[in-house]
Amino acid sequence: MKIPLTAHGREDRMYWIHDKKGTYSVRSGYKLVMADSFKHSHTTIExxxxxxxxxxxxxxxxxxxWRASLNVLPTTDQLxxxxxxxxxHCPVCLMHEESVLHVFVPCEFAEKVWETVGVASSPLLAANFKDSLTATLKNHHQDQEIIAMLCWVIWMNRNETVLNTKSFTVLKVVTIAKNFLQQWQDANQPPSKPAANSNRPELVKWKPPTTSSLKLNIDAxxxxxxxxxxxxxxxRND
Known part of the structure; x- marks a missing residue:
């Protein structure tokens, strides 16, 4: 009721608020859709x-x-x-072209590592490593930290193969990842609080004697x- 109305008696009309002139166009609609898409994408990435x-x-x-998700590791396709x-060719399997996604997911060696720990991946549905990792972490919420550790040891094995012509077994990769994670977690555990019923001696405080008795305190x-x-x-008495 407080909205001031024009005295010229003009009729209401449709107005597109995303255009300065109020007129809808495909261009303004496209900009709106892309802006919404960017906001959703930015939220997902964050x-x-x-x-x-x-x-x-x-x-x-x-x-x-972080580096693998940004596709900046020095794999052969990047080089x-x-x-x-x-x-x-991938220096580990010697069969396919090496990429960040290939190293961690469809490479035959990586596949055996994930099978050993019971983690399923879907490389055919992922366009890059970040998408594959996001899907894997979502499906294995309880194993997210060991999954990240396994990625690190898989990359370590790849570098050992390239630089030192040595490679790990699948079992060794799994063992190294689990041991490193356990050692780090043990070293970063907060100090435990002493139990209430511990055997530590309690502080002794002076108390007055009971009625009709005396207390003697002595020191030398x-x-x-x-x-x-x-x-x-x-x-002292009471």
């Missing part, structure tokens, strides 16, 4: 990073997951894209340099 940074794992493991003359000291001793007594 949620993903928040989960990664909250994991109770080694900082270098979180760093590896060749930067004009580095290297063999494009020896002064060796003077060859003397001292004695003090205090007697």
């Amino acid at each position: 949620s993903f990073w928040n989960k990664i940074w909250r994991y109770k794992i080694l900082a270098k493991v979180r760093n590896l997951i 060749r894209a930067k004009r580095v003359d290297v063999d494009s 000291a020896i002064f060796e340099d003077q060859g003397k001793a001292g004695l003090g007594l205090v007697i």
Whole structure:
């Protein structure tokens, strides 16, 4: 009722608030859809990073997951894209072209690692490592930290193969990941509080004696340099 109305008697009309002139156009509609899509995408990405940074794992493991999710690890496809003359085949399986996604998911060695720990992955449905990891972490919520640790050891095995021509067994990868995670968690446990019924001696406080009785407090000291001793007594009633 408080809205001021025009005195010219104009009729109401449709007005598109996302355009300065109030007229709808495909261009303004497209901009609105893309803006909403960006907000949703930005929220999803931010949620993903928040989960990664909250994991109770080694900082270098979180760093590896961050780099792999951004697709900036020095895999052969990345090196060749930067004009580095290297063999494009995966140095671990020697069958397919190496990419960040391939190293951690569809590589035959990585597949055996995930099978050993009972983690299922869907590489055909993922466009990149981040999408694959997001789906895997969602399906295995209780195993998120060991999954991140396994990624780190899988990458460690890849580097050992490239740099030192040595490789781990699948069982060794799983064992290293579990041991590292357990050791880190044990080292970062908060100190436990002493139990209420512990055997620590309680502090003794002075109390007055009961009625019709006396209490004697006594203390003594020896002064060796003077060859003397001292004695003090205090007697108190209730």
